[in-house]
Amino acid sequence: MKYMMLVCTDPEPDSEPQNHPDVEVWVAENDAAGRRLQGAQLAPASAATTVRVRGGQLLVSDGPFAEVKEMIVGFDLLECADLDEAIEVARAHPMAWAGRIELRPFADLDQ
Amino acid sequence: MTDRAAAAAAVAATAVDAYPRIVAALIRITGDWGLAEDCAQEALARALDRWPVEGVPANPGGWLMTVARNRVLDVLRRASVERRKLRELAVLALTAATAEPAGEEVVDDRLRLIFTCCHPALAIQDRVALTLRTICAVPTVEIARAFLVSESAMTRRLTRAKTRIADAGIPYRVPSGPALRERLPGVLAVLYLLFTRGYDADGEPAFADEAIRLARLLVRLMPEQPEASALLALFLLQHSRRAARRDADGNLVPLDRQNRSDWDHAAIAEGVRLVAGLPEQGPYAWQARIAACHATAASAEQTDWRRIADCYDQMFRLQPTPVVALNRAVAHGYAYGPAAGLSLLAEAREGGGLDGYPLALAVEADLVARQGDRDRAAALFRAAAERVHGDAERRALLDRARSG
Secondary structure: OEEEEEEEEOOOOOOOHHHOOOHHHHHHHHHHOOOEEEEEEOOOHHHOEEEEEEOOEEEEEEOOOOOOOOOEEEEEEEEOOOHHHHHHHHHOOHHHHHEEEEEEEOOOOOO | OOHHHHHHHHHHHHHHHHHHHHHHHHHHHHOOHHHHHHHHHHHHHHHHHHHHHHOOOOOHHHHHHHHHHHHHHHHHHOOOHHHHHHHHHHHHHHHHOOOOOOHHHHHHHHHHHHHHHOOOOOOHHHHHHHHHHHHOOOOHHHHHHHOOOOHHHHHHHHHHHHHHHHHHOOOOOOOOOHHHHHHHHHHHHHHHHHHHHHHOOOOOHHHHHHHHHHHHHHHHHOOOOHHHHHHHHHHHHHHOOHHHOEOOOOOEOOHHHOOHHHOOHHHHHHHHHHHHOOOOOOHHHHHHHHHHHHHHOOOOOOOOHHHHHHHHHHHHHHOOOHHHHHHHHHHHHHHHOHHHHHHHHHHHHOOOOOOOOHHHHHHHHHHHHHOOOHHHHHHHHHHHHHHOOOHHHHHHHHHHHHHO
């Protein structure tokens, strides 16, 4: 299954940063295992642009589409056998400790 | 008994064990929860129809499995072309599968079902509802009643939960190694909640029986997990008092006034045997030891409160929650006098976790009463009664407010 792993900040991070895993190790391991198809860190939310079309009219505004405490700061596209494997991958990412991670499976359109 | 009644009893007796095995096997093969449940239900309905006429078959569980499996095959053969791939795979597996799969496979199927229904990626209430519906075969209308929602709302919730299992990619598997250690407490917590829903004064008594049955199954399937044994012991010891907990008018009878000869002494003996075999650690192990102290005391006065206070001290070290702290205060109150209890109660209240919790007021009332301040105790009992949810509990507290 394909999972979009959304990497987010969190107002209450884990309090022992010395225990947090290393992101380089995480990337290397999951790339080598074929579980990470791609991924990137994103520029801060202040660089975001929101686009809407309403009644055929283009509306462009600055900033993210919603004011949230948990901001998306990166993403990784995972290929995993199931949710348990995706959870194991996510827990080893430093941002599971310093922030939070949301796992979103791709919609299954074959059903 | 009429033939029909005898057949219905035979179906019910077979279903207890066979239903979860059939559902589990069909889910494993087809990956389709709804289909598996529908076909297992249809097999039960067919048995109710046929057994009164044809007699109960020699292997009733195998009969049900065969009927359910053939029903799945029928549905899949008529399924639309879009699902052809699943259909081909499943038909192949179903045709190859024996009606009564052997040893290990059966064990794995039921455990798989329990671990999937209790997966942490499902909301806790959904875990309880799914477990009741899929493993215990409790009718949706009864689950709805226990959750205080309409039957259609519960049907929607169960459908959503099953869809989520498929969409989120929750595996149909028993975790192994360190993952098992992480996941087992979550499964035990669902059983505990199930038991509590049955044991609560206004709960569904049948849920407690279901929780005990599931705990037994877990112990049999995972004998190397002491916390599962501890949970079963705890259930047996608490449930042993079910006949003595209410008087003729349905009012709750407190532990110290229960008629101990009404307790289920076979259940107590089994619980005590399990407790004796437990290793030191584990929160359920301490709870089971405490329950064993109560269950084996010849009278309320002869209860070994010092031993119970010790157990709560140990448990509080493992689980420093406000409710454990409250129970610890109760135990110390009986072991070392009401002043000791009140001092620990004050400590337990420090974090604010017991604010508005009616049981904390009732505990304070009891301790104050034993210090001789009846007026203050009565006021506290009344305040607790105002906040409590169940009618039976409210009556019991108001009764204490009057009698002191």
